[in-house]
Amino acid sequence: MKENPYQPWLATIDSICDEVGGQRAIKTFRLVFQDEKVREKFTFLPGQCVMVSLFGKGECFFAISSSPTQKGFIEVSVLKLGKVTSALHECEPGDVVGVRGPYGNHFDVSGWMGKNLVLIGGGIGQAPLRSLIKYVVDNRKQYGKLDIIYGARTSKDLCYTKDFAELKTCEDTNACLSIDVKEDGWSDFVGFVPDNLMRVNPSPKNAIAVTCGPPIMIKYVIQNLGKLGFSEDQIFTTLEMRMKCGIGKCGRCNIGNLYVCKDGPVFSYKQLQNIKGEQ
Amino acid sequence: MEKYILLKNKLPEWINMITPTYTIFAPVKEEDLVFFKPITKPSEMTLAYSNAIVPPKAQMFHQTETMFTFTQGKNIRVNPASLPDEKIVVFGIRPCDAKSLSIIDPVFTNDFEDPYYLTKRKNAILVGLSCNQPTVNCFCTSLNGSPASPEHLDILLTDIGDKYYVELNSEKGKQLVEKTKKLFTPATDADSKKKKDVEKKAVDAITRQMKINNVDAFVKKLDTIFDAPYWKTIAMKCLGCGACTYLCPTCHCFDIQDETTLDKGARIRVWDSCMRPEYTLHASGHNPRPERMNRVRNRVYHKYNYYPKNHQMIACVGCGRCIDNCPVNIDIIDVITKAGEVKP
Numbered sequence: 001m002k003e004n005p006y007q008p009w010l011a012t013i014d015s016i017c018d019e020v021g022g023q024r025a026i027k028t029f030r031l032v033f034q035d036e037k038v039r040e041k042f043t044f045l046p047g048q049c050v051m052v053s054l055f056g057k058g059e060c061f062f063a064i065s066s067s068p069t070q071k072g073f074i075e076v077s078v079l080k081l082g083k084v085t086s087a088l089h090e091c092e093p094g095d096v097v098g099v100r101g102p103y104g105n106h107f108d109v110s111g112w113m114g115k116n117l118v119l120i121g122g123g124i125g126q127a128p129l130r131s132l133i134k135y136v137v138d139n140r141k142q143y144g145k146l147d148i149i150y151g152a153r154t155s156k157d158l159c160y161t162k163d164f165a166e167l168k169t170c171e172d173t174n175a176c177l178s179i180d181v182k183e184d185g186w187s188d189f190v191g192f193v194p195d196n197l198m199r200v201n202p203s204p205k206n207a208i209a210v211t212c213g214p215p216i217m218i219k220y221v222i223q224n225l226g227k228l229g230f231s232e233d234q235i236f237t238t239l240e241m242r243m244k245c246g247i248g249k250c251g252r253c254n255i256g257n258l259y260v261c262k263d264g265p266v267f268s269y270k271q272l273q274n275i276k277g278e279q
Numbered sequence: 280m281e282k283y284i285l286l287k288n289k290l291p292e293w294i295n296m297i298t299p300t301y302t303i304f305a306p307v308k309e310e311d312l313v314f315f316k317p318i319t320k321p322s323e324m325t326l327a328y329s330n331a332i333v334p335p336k337a338q339m340f341h342q343t344e345t346m347f348t349f350t351q352g353k354n355i356r357v358n359p360a361s362l363p364d365e366k367i368v369v370f371g372i373r374p375c376d377a378k379s380l381s382i383i384d385p386v387f388t389n390d391f392e393d394p395y396y397l398t399k400r401k402n403a404i405l406v407g408l409s410c411n412q413p414t415v416n417c418f419c420t421s422l423n424g425s426p427a428s429p430e431h432l433d434i435l436l437t438d439i440g441d442k443y444y445v446e447l448n449s450e451k452g453k454q455l456v457e458k459t460k461k462l463f464t465p466a467t468d469a470d471s472k473k474k475k476d477v478e479k480k481a482v483d484a485i486t487r488q489m490k491i492n493n494v495d496a497f498v499k500k501l502d503t504i505f506d507a508p509y510w511k512t513i514a515m516k517c518l519g520c521g522a523c524t525y526l527c528p529t530c531h532c533f534d535i536q537d538e539t540t541l542d543k544g545a546r547i548r549v550w551d552s553c554m555r556p557e558y559t560l561h562a563s564g565h566n567p568r569p570e571r572m573n574r575v576r577n578r579v580y581h582k583y584n585y586y587p588k589n590h591q592m593i594a595c596v597g598c599g600r601c602i603d604n605c606p607v608n609i610d611i612i613d614v615i616t617k618a619g620e621v622k623p
Contacts, residue, residue, distance in 0.1 A: 005391040006346050006535075006546070007359060053546075055349045055357075056539040082562030096355045242561050244535045247391040250551070251532030252559050254577075255567075257585035262390070276505040278559075278567040278577070 008098025045106035046131035053098030065127040067134030116144035122213025151178035151193040194220035204229040232270035282466035291321035334528035377431035379528030409437035416599030421489035427478035503623035514575035521552035523601035
C-alpha cells in the first residue's frame with residue numbers, strides 16, 4: 001500500500017501577505033513543509049491545487065498561486081468566505097497547517113511553448129494565473145508575447161499589486177489593469193475586464209487565452225474572445241466546486257462525468273461545451 | 280472452477296472451524312430487518328432472508344470512520360489511524376451485493392489508493408449465498424447479473440435441497456475451503472444440474488425488467504435528454520430523504536469532518552448523500568445543483584451515464600433497495616425504462 005493520500009504533511013505559515021482588506025479580504029499564505037524530504041519531493045505545475053487543513057476546522061482546496069520555479073515554499077491566496085477560510089485568516093506566521101497534494105491537472109505549459117499567451121483574470125481568480133505568469137516570466141524565452149489583463153471592483157480589491165509593479169517594468173510583458181469604477185489617481189483602464197480585453201485587442205494568431213475569475217466575467221470574456229477570433233480550443237479556464245477528498249472519490253465536485261478535482265480544474269472551452277452537467 | 284458439496288448439517292461446523300481465524304459477518308435478524316453483523320456462533324445468523332437492508336459494502340466502507348487523529352495547539356501532531364488487519368468473512372452476501380463491490384473498487388483504487396477501503400477489501404473473503412427467492416423488486420437479470428452467479432465472489436453456496444452446492448471462484452476461496460476440506464465432498468454432475476435448475480427457477484421468479492437493451496446506446500440516449508422536462512416530473516414527488524443513496528450498494532460518496540475536544544481531534548469520514556442540497560453548496564452561496572430536480576437527475580445520471588463513461592459499467596446491480604425503501608415510491612426501473620422513451 002502506498003502512503004495514505006488523506007493524511008496531510010505539516011507545513012508552517014512562513015509569512016502572510018494582506019492582498020485585500022475589508023468584507024471580502026484576501027490573504028496570501030506562504031507555506032513551508034516541515035519535513036525537508038517533502039519540501040524536495042513536492043513538485044507541481046501551474047494550475048494545480050492543494051488541500052489545506054486547519055486541524056479542527058477542516059480542509060479547503062486552493063489553487064497554488066506561487067510558481068514551481070520558486071523553490072522551498074508554496075503559496076495559496078485565500079478569500080475569506082466560509083468556516084475554514086475565515087479561520088485561516090485568523091492565523092499568524094508560525095502557525096501550522098496541513099497540506100496534501102498537488103491535485104488536478106495543470107496548464108499545458110510545455111504544449112504552449114512558443115505561443116503568445118493572453119491571461120485574463122478577475123479578483124481572486126488571478127491566483128492560478130499568478131502561478132502561470134511567474135512560470136512564464138521565469139522561462140520567458142520559451143514563450144511568445146505575454147498579455148496580462150487583470151481587474152477588480154476597486155483599486156483596493158486588486159491582488160498581487162507588488163507583482164504587477166514589477167511586471168509593468170518588464171519590457172516584453174504587457175500588463176493591463178482595470179477597475180470597475182473611476183477613482184482619483186487611477187491612470188489605468190476604468191471598466192469591466194471583458195471591455196479591457198477588447199481595448200487590448202490581442203491577436204488570436206498562434207495564441208492561447210486563459211481566463212479565471214467570477215462566472216459572469218468568464219462568460220463575457222469568452223464571448224469577447226470569440227469576437228476577437230479565438231476558437232474554442234484556444235480558450236482555457238479553471239473551475240471550482242465544493243470538495244472534500246480532492247482525489248476523485250467523495251463524489252461531489254462532478255460536472256457531468258468529470259471531477260473538477262481530478263479531471264480539472266483546467267478545462268478548455270471546447271471541453272466545457274461538450275459536458276452536460278451543472279456548474 | 281472447483282465444485283463441492285457441503286451438507287446443510289455441516290454448515291455450523293464449518294462456521295465454527297473458521298471463526299477463530301476470521302471475523303464472520305453474517306445476516307442477523309433484528310425485529311423485521313436483516314443486517315450484516317459479526318457473529319460468534321452459527322445460531323446467531325439467519326439464512327432465511329431476502330437481503331440485508333444495509334448493503335454489506337458497509338463492511339469495507341464504514342458508515343463512520345476515523346481517518347487519523349491529531350493534537351491541536353502549539354505542537355500539532357498527526358497520528359495515523361491504525362488500519363485493521365483482521366481477516367473477515369462476509370458470509371451469505373448476495374451475488375448482486377458482491378458485484379457492487381467490484382463496481383466501486385475502481386473509485387477507491389484509481390490514482391490514489393484509499394487505504395481504509397482497500398485494506399478491508401483485501402482482508403475480506405466473500406462467501407455468497409445464491410438468491411433462491413428473489414423479491415418483487417429484484418432486477419439483477421436486467422443488468423447482466425444472476426441470482427446465482429459466482430462471478431464477483433470468492434465462494435458461492437447454492438441451496439439445492441439438503442445440501443449446498445459450493446463453487447470456488449478464487450484463490451482466497453480455495454484456501455478457505457482447503458483448510459476445512461474434510462467437510463466437503465466433490466460435486467457430481469447431478470449436483471451441477473440441480474444448481475442449474477435452482478438458478479433457472481430463481482431467474483424465472485424475477486418478474487420485473489429494466490429496459491436497457493444496449494448500454495452504449497442508453498448512455499448516448501441520456502446525453503440527449505439531459506434538459507428534458509422529464510427529470511422535473513420525476514423529481515416532483517422526491518422528498519430528498521436520501522434513503523436511496525444510503526442503502527445503495529454502489530453509492531460511495533462521503534463527507535470529511537473534523538471532530539475536536541479542547542486539545543485533541545479526529546478527522547472523520549462519513550457516508551454522504553447527493554440528495555442533500557448542502558452536498559454541493561459552495562461557501563459563496565452558489566449551488567450548482569440547487570433544485571431537487573438537479574439532484575435526482577444527478578443520482579440517475581451518475582449510475583447510468585457518468586459511471587459507464589468513466590468505468591465502462593452501469594453503477595447499479597438491480598438489488599431493488601432504492602425501490603423497496605423509497606417513502607414516495609420512486610421506482611428506478613420505471614424511471615430508466617421510461618427515460619428510454621423520452622423524446623430528445
